[in-house]
Amino acid sequence: xxxxxxxxxxxxxxxALACGAPFAAAGAETPAVTTExxxxxxxxAGLVLEHTPATLYAPLPRLPDGVQAPPLPxxxxxxxxxxxxxxxxxxxxxxxxxxxxxxxFRTINQWRFExxxxxxxxxxVKLRVKVQFLxxx
Numbered sequence: 697x698x699x700x701x702x703x704x705x706x707x708x709x710x711x712a713l714a715c716g717a718p719f720a721a722a723g724a725e726t727p728a729v730t731t732e733x734x735x736x737x738x739x740x741a742g743l744v745l746e747h748t749p750a751t752l753y754a755p756l757p758r759l760p761d762g763v764q765a766p767p768l769p770x771x772x773x774x775x776x777x778x779x780x781x782x783x784x785x786x787x788x789x790x791x792x793x794x795x796x797x798x799x800x801f802r803t804i805n806q807w808r809f810e811x812x813x814x815x816x817x818x819x820x821v822k823l824r825v826k827v828q829f830l831x832x833x
Contacts, residue, residue, distance in 0.1 A: 728830035729756050739822040749776060749809040749823060757803040759829050760795040766829040767791035770800045774825065778818040780809040788824065800827045 733748050759767075771789035774782045785805045787797045804825050811818040 729759070730826075730828045730830065731756065732826040732828075733823055734826070735821070735823050739824075743812075743814060743819060743821065745812065745821065749780075749812050749821060751807060751809055752780060753806070753808040755803055755806060757800045757827055757829075760799050763793065763796060766831050767793045767796045770797055770827040772800055772804045772825045772827065773822065774804055774807075775820060775822050776809050776812070777820045778811055780811045782807050782809070796829075800825075 731754070733751065735745055735748055768791045769789065770787060770791045773786050773788040775784040777783055782805055785801055787801055790797050791800075804827075807825075812821050813819070
């Protein structure tokens with residue numbers, strides 16, 4: 697391959713990135729997924745949260761290979777320590793597909809949140825994340 701061809705390919709790749717075109721393997725589809733972070737009343741006894749903790753790092757769960765139809769929603773409960781690190785993760789509402797539940801569990805376990813500060817002190821909180829894979833159009 698000539699130097700010109702390599703440079704042209706590189707320029708086209710950079711132009712595609714600048715235009716917001718996603719890079720994906722041919723035929724690879726990323727299933728649509730939504731996540732919703734929420735706090736149930738009574739989860740954090742004695743604390744009054746003014747808002748849901750903000751995510752700093754929140755990769756989306758990926759649907760495992762071989763799952764054809766969108767599974768049922770999953771609810772993952774997690775504790776977030778005073779530094780914003782997720783601990784004590786558990787699947788509270790299952791999709792009824794073990795691999796899908798595990799994917800959600802493992803992904804949420806990687807998330808990081810802004811520490812919740814009340815009266816100038818960072819405090820641990822409990823929250824939930826609803827994960828819903830959507831049907832492809």
